[in-house]
Amino acid sequence: MSIALVLIAAVTAFALFLGVRARRGHDMNLEQWTVGGRSFGTAFVFLLMAGEIYTTFTFLGGSGFAYGKGAPVYYILAYGTLAYILSYWMLPPIWRYAKAQRLVSQSHFFTSKYDSPALGVLVSLVGVAALIPYLVLQLKGLGIIVATASYGAISSTAAIWIGAAVVTSYVMVSGVRGSAWNSVVKDVLILAIVLFLGIYLPIHHYGGLSDMFRAIDTARPGFLTFPAKGSSVSWFQSTVALTALGFFMWPHTFGSIFTARDERIFRRNAMVLPLYQLILLFVFFVGFAATLKVPGLKGGDIDLSLFRLSIMTFDPWFVGVIGAAGVLTALVPGSMILTSASTLLANDVYRGALNRKASDASVGILARLLVPVVALVAVTFTLNGGETIVALLLMGYSFVTQLFPALICSLLKRNRATKQGAFCGILAGVAVVTVTSTMHLTVGQLFPFLSDGLKDVNIGFLALAVNVIVLAAVSAVTQPRTAAETSHAHLH
Amino acid sequence: MPLRLLAALPFIGILLGVPFVNRVEPLVLGMPFVLAWIVLWVVLGAVIMAVIYAFDPANREPVDESTEVHS
Numbered sequence: 001m002s003i004a005l006v007l008i009a010a011v012t013a014f015a016l017f018l019g020v021r022a023r024r025g026h027d028m029n030l031e032q033w034t035v036g037g038r039s040f041g042t043a044f045v046f047l048l049m050a051g052e053i054y055t056t057f058t059f060l061g062g063s064g065f066a067y068g069k070g071a072p073v074y075y076i077l078a079y080g081t082l083a084y085i086l087s088y089w090m091l092p093p094i095w096r097y098a099k100a101q102r103l104v105s106q107s108h109f110f111t112s113k114y115d116s117p118a119l120g121v122l123v124s125l126v127g128v129a130a131l132i133p134y135l136v137l138q139l140k141g142l143g144i145i146v147a148t149a150s151y152g153a154i155s156s157t158a159a160i161w162i163g164a165a166v167v168t169s170y171v172m173v174s175g176v177r178g179s180a181w182n183s184v185v186k187d188v189l190i191l192a193i194v195l196f197l198g199i200y201l202p203i204h205h206y207g208g209l210s211d212m213f214r215a216i217d218t219a220r221p222g223f224l225t226f227p228a229k230g231s232s233v234s235w236f237q238s239t240v241a242l243t244a245l246g247f248f249m250w251p252h253t254f255g256s257i258f259t260a261r262d263e264r265i266f267r268r269n270a271m272v273l274p275l276y277q278l279i280l281l282f283v284f285f286v287g288f289a290a291t292l293k294v295p296g297l298k299g300g301d302i303d304l305s306l307f308r309l310s311i312m313t314f315d316p317w318f319v320g321v322i323g324a325a326g327v328l329t330a331l332v333p334g335s336m337i338l339t340s341a342s343t344l345l346a347n348d349v350y351r352g353a354l355n356r357k358a359s360d361a362s363v364g365i366l367a368r369l370l371v372p373v374v375a376l377v378a379v380t381f382t383l384n385g386g387e388t389i390v391a392l393l394l395m396g397y398s399f400v401t402q403l404f405p406a407l408i409c410s411l412l413k414r415n416r417a418t419k420q421g422a423f424c425g426i427l428a429g430v431a432v433v434t435v436t437s438t439m440h441l442t443v444g445q446l447f448p449f450l451s452d453g454l455k456d457v458n459i460g461f462l463a464l465a466v467n468v469i470v471l472a473a474v475s476a477v478t479q480p481r482t483a484a485e486t487s488h489a490h491l492h
Numbered sequence: 493m494p495l496r497l498l499a500a501l502p503f504i505g506i507l508l509g510v511p512f513v514n515r516v517e518p519l520v521l522g523m524p525f526v527l528a529w530i531v532l533w534v535v536l537g538a539v540i541m542a543v544i545y546a547f548d549p550a551n552r553e554p555v556d557e558s559t560e561v562h563s
Contacts, residue, residue: 071524074530077531078533081502081534081538082506085540088541088545092550208522209521212522213523224526225526233514264550267545267550268545271541271544272538275535275538278531281523281531
């Protein structure tokens with residue numbers, strides 16, 4: 001057993017210990033388990049929300065994308081900033097409403113706002129559909145880390161199973177608090193490592209940052225700017241806009257809104273979180289450093305670039321430290337995703353659609369029992385798919401962004417969107433995403449007559465457009481005849 | 493109120509600005525120009541939100557949050 005592996009195992013055990021320990025002293029009812037009793041202060045909400053950003057997606061996916069695609073990776077830096085700016089005005093009203101109504105989930109929010117349990121169930125199904133690829137990418141990352149750091153002793157398949165078992169066990173025991181404490185450990189570790197790698201690798205291999213980028217620009221002209229076709233500027237613009245809108249639509253991110261103690265926390269975070277994003281830069285530097293040093297990785301393997309370069313550069317013990325940090329970047333978000341997905345299924349699908357009278361206690365138990373089921377589904381997908389980490393995340397984003405129009409309408413003083421409109425809009429948007437992503441269609445293929453710029457628009461944007469049009473049209477037809485501010489309970 | 497319009501600037505800078513700065517040279521702080529441009533707007537975004545936070549009357553009303561809940 002290599003020293004790298006010993007370190008990774010020790011950190012994993014420590015994470016498990018923290019997760020289990022976090023439970024002490026708290027009565028774990030459903031609200032406690034999922035939203036931490038709405039008692040988290042600035043620091044914790046910050047960590048929960050920042051925890052969303054620093055996942056395997058950024059650590060391995062970000063560096064891999066820089067390695068394999070070049071400039072398009074810049075989008076990852078841009079969208080969070082725009083999302084945080086929106087959050088300043090968007091999150092406080094969501095939080096106020098959720099607190100007043102004692103809501104614990106995103107679909108509760110839609111159910112309550114639109115007075116439509118059916119809409120709540122649809123929203124939770126969309127959420128679960130989007131969370132699965134997100135969980136798959138965390139597990140895929142875990143597999144890469146453990147397999148690489150063990151220098152081949154543990155197969156990636158075994159690593160995925162071990163990782164899934166660890167996440168499952170601590171989520172079942174401690175819910176969201178386990179995630180919050182591990183977020184603290186993870187963020188400190190990842191911050192230190194990413195900064196170090198991002199500064200050290202360019203200097204060690206190229207002499208400096210400018211020298212590295214000049215060398216890349218000479219060896220691969222055009223790699224550092226957006227290409228004219230494919231992942232072009234219009235791809236960047238549409239992807240940034242899409243992901244910025246979808247940022248808070250993830251069920252688990254939406255859930256972390258509810259953990260806050262007061263609404264000012266969001267406004268304060270809106271000015272700090274953009275700066276926190278800058279850590280991503282160093283992740284990009286690692287990926288760029290790898291492009292000329294460990295060339296030849298293709299397709300889904302681009303996500304290996306950070307580790308390949310680390311193994312080439314460092315002693316095994318340090319590879320172990322990197323691997324341990326990497327494991328946490330997968331475990332912490334993985335645990336939040338699992339909590340969200342199982343709560344969604346139990347609280348919103350089961351109680352929302354199948355058994356309205358289910359008690360909090362039984363829903364809580366069911367949520368916990370569903371944790372291993374969801375984990376198992378994700379493991380199955382992980383072992384059978386070959387997508388890159390970024391591709392998986394973008395697919396999830398295309399799904400959750402479909403919830404944005406209905407959410408924004410519901411926050412307006414006078415909501416013109418009806419429940420039928422919201423329902424049909426989301427359904428239409430999701431249908432477009434499903435069809436286009438399973439058939440790997442692009443806007444250019446669907447509309448070959450468009451100009452080159454428009455052909456590269458992210459396909460999720462098309463789905464969003466369809467969604468908005470359907471929402472508007474159906475809402476117009478189903479407007480209640482009486483004054484709009486009364487509920488539309490008489491319909492249906 | 494008009495202070496809020498500042499928040500539109502990062503959107504303009506990032507979404508509309510990038511087509512005009514899509515080049516490598518000159519390197520800024522060692523980074524390709526287009527990347528440095530995006531970084532600039534991330535930093536400005538934080539600054540703008542700090543200004544908006546400071547002048548937003550919603551943040552003036554005293555709320556007792558002297559004690560952070562930590563566990």
